[in-house]
Amino acid sequence: MKNTKQKILVVGGAGYIGSHMVRQLVNARYDVVILDNLSTGRRRLVQGDDFVQGDLGDPALLSRLFGTHIFDAVMHFAAFSQVGESMNQPLEYYRNNLAETIFLLDAMMRHGVRRFIFSSTAAVYGEPMAIPITEEHPCMPTNPYGNTKLAVERMLVDCDAAHGLKFTALRYFNAAGADECGEIGEMHDPETHLIPIILKAASGQIDHIRVFGTDYPTADGTCIRDYVHVNDLAQAHLLALDALLAGGESNVYNLGSSNGFSVKEVIGKVEAITGKRLPVVDASRRPGDPAILIASSEKIKQELGWNPVYNDLETIIRTAWDWHLKQ
Numbered sequence: 001m002k003n004t005k006q007k008i009l010v011v012g013g014a015g016y017i018g019s020h021m022v023r024q025l026v027n028a029r030y031d032v033v034i035l036d037n038l039s040t041g042r043r044r045l046v047q048g049d050d051f052v053q054g055d056l057g058d059p060a061l062l063s064r065l066f067g068t069h070i071f072d073a074v075m076h077f078a079a080f081s082q083v084g085e086s087m088n089q090p091l092e093y094y095r096n097n098l099a100e101t102i103f104l105l106d107a108m109m110r111h112g113v114r115r116f117i118f119s120s121t122a123a124v125y126g127e128p129m130a131i132p133i134t135e136e137h138p139c140m141p142t143n144p145y146g147n148t149k150l151a152v153e154r155m156l157v158d159c160d161a162a163h164g165l166k167f168t169a170l171r172y173f174n175a176a177g178a179d180e181c182g183e184i185g186e187m188h189d190p191e192t193h194l195i196p197i198i199l200k201a202a203s204g205q206i207d208h209i210r211v212f213g214t215d216y217p218t219a220d221g222t223c224i225r226d227y228v229h230v231n232d233l234a235q236a237h238l239l240a241l242d243a244l245l246a247g248g249e250s251n252v253y254n255l256g257s258s259n260g261f262s263v264k265e266v267i268g269k270v271e272a273i274t275g276k277r278l279p280v281v282d283a284s285r286r287p288g289d290p291a292i293l294i295a296s297s298e299k300i301k302q303e304l305g306w307n308p309v310y311n312d313l314e315t316i317i318r319t320a321w322d323w324h325l326k327q
């Protein structure tokens with residue numbers, strides 16, 4: 001526990017991952033200000049007291065915010081994050097994920113804030129040449145979503161060189177699960193992510209699950225992903241924040257469990273946990289999806305001592321299911 005409270009701006013703190021982050025920051029006794037335009041975030045997921053509803057595209061709001069508070073660091077979770085949607089609406093992704101981040105960084109530079117934690121993604125790698133994927137793997141995104149996140153990472157490197165911005169880019173693999181408090185969890189509308197969709201089928205809210213592609217070069221023909229618990233992601237941000245606040249250099253880290261599960265395996269696991277047989281329909285591939293994404297997270301374990309504690313698919317699904325049943 002710290003003696004003096006440091007102040008963190010959490011952009012996108014009313015979203016799924018952002019709300020889990022705010023909860024951990026408050027528990028770790030940070031002073032937290034949340035900025036969220038509630039385009040995909042939810043008021044009921046806000047965990048802190050200091051909430052500002054607004055948009056990064058509003059220069060007056062940013063000037064007011066940075067003029068009122070002295071932030072020790074900024075964490076940026078606000079982004080569109082659906083691979084499939086990004087294929088159909090690339091400009092929306094470039095506007096929201098890239099252009100709006102320029103406004104945020106510009107406000108930070110003008111107000112002397114030089115520490116930044118960025119929600120990046122495994123989608124920056126594209127189709128992997130080797131598994132597990134390390135941070136040295138070439139970045140060749142296969143979709144506009146990954147392109148926008150990579151563009152921000154490159155902008156951060158340039159801001160470090162020009163302005164001394166110290167940043168940590170955390171490349172998430174597939175975030176899933178929920179905190180046990182029952183107050184926060186995944187609630188997208190429309191829902192596109194695999195685990196919540198399977199849970200919707202298990203609770204009868206939808207009548208079948210579509211499996212996007214059964215002809216991938218994997219054992220059962222379906223895509224393999226690395227599912228990582230949202231609280232473990234948040235814990236990694238706290239470690240990255242501590243490192244930056246202690247004077248650490250800019251860095252990039254993968255965040256995954258280092259285990260891969262196919263779409264069919266995840267469905268099977270949910271069936272085992274819920275005791276329900278789920279109707280599945282084979283569908284065509286979803287454009288932009290790489291076949292396999294599995295992380296090596298050794299770098300952050302070694303350098304920052306990241307120690308994920310929800311590191312198995314069963315716990316991830318159980319916490320997501322508990323949250324789902326409370327809705």
Ligand code: UFG
Pocket residue numbers: 081082083084121122123172173174175192193194195197209210211212213223224225226263286289293
């Ligand atoms: N899938 C289905 N049916 C569905 C939904 C998903 O078969 O109804 C499949 C997808 O095709 C994919 C897998 O389940 O193969 C996982 O899909 P998600 O939509 O849950 O997640 P993605 O892997 O597409 O993307 C997620 C985040 C991204 C992040 C990526 C990193 O949404 O922001 O993980 O691995 F970049």
